[in-house]
Amino acid sequence: MLELDDIQHFLMARPHAMVARYEFLSFKDPAAGRAWLAGIIEKVGVAGAVRAASETESRWVTVAFTFNGLRALGLDEASLATFPDEFRQGMVARAEVLGDTGANHPGNWIDQTASPQLHAIVILFARDIAERERCKQEHEQFVTQCGGVEVLSSLDLAAIPPLDYAHDHFGYRDRLSLPAIEGLAGDEPTPGSGHPLKPGEFFLGYPDENGPPNELPKPEILSRNGSFVAYRRLEEHVGAFRDFLRQHGETPEEQELIAAKLMGRWRSGAPLVLAPEKDDPALGADRQRNNNFDYGKMDPHGYAAPLGSHIRRMNPRDTAANMNRRRMIRRGGTYGPALPEGAPDDGVERGIASFVGCASLIRQFEFAQNVWINDKNFHELGNERDPIIGNQDGTLEFKIPKRPIRKKITGLPSFTTVRGGAYFFLPSLKALRWLAALGKSN
Amino acid sequence: MPDKSTQDDWTKPAAVAIPKGGFFPDKVEQGRYGPIFPKTPACYGFSIIAKIIPGREENFYEYGRNLAEGVTGTPDLLASLKLHYLRWNLFEIKGDTYFQYMGIFDTDFDKYTEDAVAIFAATGRTTVFENLEGFPKDWKTNAGAFIKFMRDHQCPSFMEYGEYPYVSADEIKKALKLKAAFSNMLDQMQ
Numbered sequence: 001m002l003e004l005d006d007i008q009h010f011l012m013a014r015p016h017a018m019v020a021r022y023e024f025l026s027f028k029d030p031a032a033g034r035a036w037l038a039g040i041i042e043k044v045g046v047a048g049a050v051r052a053a054s055e056t057e058s059r060w061v062t063v064a065f066t067f068n069g070l071r072a073l074g075l076d077e078a079s080l081a082t083f084p085d086e087f088r089q090g091m092v093a094r095a096e097v098l099g100d101t102g103a104n105h106p107g108n109w110i111d112q113t114a115s116p117q118l119h120a121i122v123i124l125f126a127r128d129i130a131e132r133e134r135c136k137q138e139h140e141q142f143v144t145q146c147g148g149v150e151v152l153s154s155l156d157l158a159a160i161p162p163l164d165y166a167h168d169h170f171g172y173r174d175r176l177s178l179p180a181i182e183g184l185a186g187d188e189p190t191p192g193s194g195h196p197l198k199p200g201e202f203f204l205g206y207p208d209e210n211g212p213p214n215e216l217p218k219p220e221i222l223s224r225n226g227s228f229v230a231y232r233r234l235e236e237h238v239g240a241f242r243d244f245l246r247q248h249g250e251t252p253e254e255q256e257l258i259a260a261k262l263m264g265r266w267r268s269g270a271p272l273v274l275a276p277e278k279d280d281p282a283l284g285a286d287r288q289r290n291n292n293f294d295y296g297k298m299d300p301h302g303y304a305a306p307l308g309s310h311i312r313r314m315n316p317r318d319t320a321a322n323m324n325r326r327r328m329i330r331r332g333g334t335y336g337p338a339l340p341e342g343a344p345d346d347g348v349e350r351g352i353a354s355f356v357g358c359a360s361l362i363r364q365f366e367f368a369q370n371v372w373i374n375d376k377n378f379h380e381l382g383n384e385r386d387p388i389i390g391n392q393d394g395t396l397e398f399k400i401p402k403r404p405i406r407k408k409i410t411g412l413p414s415f416t417t418v419r420g421g422a423y424f425f426l427p428s429l430k431a432l433r434w435l436a437a438l439g440k441s442n
Numbered sequence: 443m444p445d446k447s448t449q450d451d452w453t454k455p456a457a458v459a460i461p462k463g464g465f466f467p468d469k470v471e472q473g474r475y476g477p478i479f480p481k482t483p484a485c486y487g488f489s490i491i492a493k494i495i496p497g498r499e500e501n502f503y504e505y506g507r508n509l510a511e512g513v514t515g516t517p518d519l520l521a522s523l524k525l526h527y528l529r530w531n532l533f534e535i536k537g538d539t540y541f542q543y544m545g546i547f548d549t550d551f552d553k554y555t556e557d558a559v560a561i562f563a564a565t566g567r568t569t570v571f572e573n574l575e576g577f578p579k580d581w582k583t584n585a586g587a588f589i590k591f592m593r594d595h596q597c598p599s600f601m602e603y604g605e606y607p608y609v610s611a612d613e614i615k616k617a618l619k620l621k622a623a624f625s626n627m628l629d630q631m632q
Binding site: 085086096097210211212214215320321322325362363366367370371375377380 | 471472473474475521522548549552553554556557560561563582583584585586610612613
């Protein structure tokens with residue numbers, strides 16, 4: 001039922017890439033934008049082909065547009081008006097809803113993603129640096145040829161050592177809790193992850209967890225098989241993070257425990273609910289076990305994973321209503337050099353630049369930002385936000401339930417800062433061809 | 443509007459006068475669906491007032507019985523809404539019947555509003571709102587339209603009072619549980 005030959009691979013197939021490059025583009029005129037798009041379409045992978053040939057390919061290309069970008073390509077105003085309000089307004093206008101205030105405010109973003117001139121993103125995943133550099137040069141030449149297409153900014157990404165598993169600059173194992181999609185062969189949910197979700201939660205035009213497909217933005221050829229994507233460039237303050245662990249833990253073991261309490265998992269990925277006292281790296285690496293837990297029955301008071309820990313907020317599992325209407329697909333990676341253990345912070349920007357894919361930004365991405373990450377009163381916590389990615393201004397706290405008396409950390413520093421972001425629409429292949437041909441016969 | 447330090451003092455009853463329109467102009471917080479009506483000593487809340495479709499009164503009484511049965515059968519039916527109280531009234535103005543729906547709860551309406559729509563949809567019943575004039579027919583699939591109707595018919599307070607201000611329903615339940623636990627402890631000591 002899923003049209004795998006039309007849906008871009010991005011949210012559906014994770015390629016074997018170790019490096020990536022994002023380029024943020026602006027179109028000076030509609031014809032230039034369409035010429036660029038027409039030239040790049042053949043490089044864009046569809047889900048079916050990428051899933052079949054992921055082992056043999058060496059690069060994977062994805063293209064998506066902002067609302068201003070769809071307009072810049074020449075999409076008519078009547079069609080533009082049928083897109084959801086939050087997408088039309090864009091991430092910058094939604095800053096307060098998302099918690100992008102203070103240091104995280106779009107006025108401080110550094111990559112011109114806050115500019116209304118941002119029209120498109122081209123995402124390149126590549127197997128290695130040589131292939132990325134080859135693609136980068138090829139694209140550079142192509143952009144020059146098009147004329148009227150400007151690269152506003154770009155970001156190079158690479159996995160950081162140790163390379164045998166995905167993790168961020170803080171050292172936390174990543175890609176642990178991913179929703180499975182119903183009808184997608186081989187996409188079986190891991191134990192504890194619930195049933196596979198209806199494709200309409202992520203791709204427009206399909207039934208979702210609430211029932212039949214919703215009305216699509218117009219025209220249907222543009223929206224069907226597409227998704228909305230929220231981009232976030234998040235700087236990770238590794239020096240501050242390590243200082244914090246040292247400040248709150250005297251021994252390496254205590255420091256690891258503090259790191260685990262912030263996340264709800266040990267840095268190995270082992271969930272605190274299943275390994276409350278001591279890290280268990282084998283458990284962390286075992287997909288058949290590392291998601292097989294709940295909170296309501298197994299850790300209702302947060303003695304293992306604190307109520308305000310990152311994973312409890314991002315996926316409250318059995319302790320939130322309508323969880324299946326809030327799931328998202330994450331893609332992305334780390335940028336900047338790894339900071340060696342023991343080295344002082346070098347002031348170089350490093351972090352994670354990731355994408356959240358969903359069918360409804362307001363219901364899925366914005367809900368998570370607004371209600372789970374930045375609601376100070378999540379789970380009645382009173383004065384907390386997500387300790388890793390919440391908006392922290394030094395006035396909030398983090399409580400670690402413990403018998404007989406809980407530990408309360410006040411004045412939690414900010415470990416991350418938003419440095420860029422935008423809302424994109426990720427069209428299907430048919431839609432990309434339709435957009436490229438705008439102004440001709442349709 | 444009282445600052446946070448006074449909000450923590452539940453022993454001191456508090457009242458707050460709210461400017462016309464329902465917002466404190468210098469402190470309007472943006473929610474996903476628009477500006478959020480402020481938290482007061484009486485927590486968050488709404489008062490929805492709308493005209494009913496003539497001749498539909500009986501549907502409201504039937505719905506009341508239905509919902510009561512629903513909560514009896516599934517006591518946590520409305521748990522995700524973080525409610526203290528709901529009050530539903532019908533009243534007449536110049537021969538027309540109006541419906542008033544007042545809720546007091548601990549989270550702003552925007553935060554869990556889709557969950558509210560989902561509960562109405564999931565209980566398998568039609569919602570009583572379908573008997574109100576102007577209610578969107580596609581409410582089950584169009585959360586945005588449902589929310590817009592609620593916002594359009596919200597009648598903001600100009601004064602709210604709390605005898606134990608800002609205390610959440612969960613905190614009250616915890617206090618009662620603690621009291622029960624102490625009683626039990628004292629019994630065990632006899």
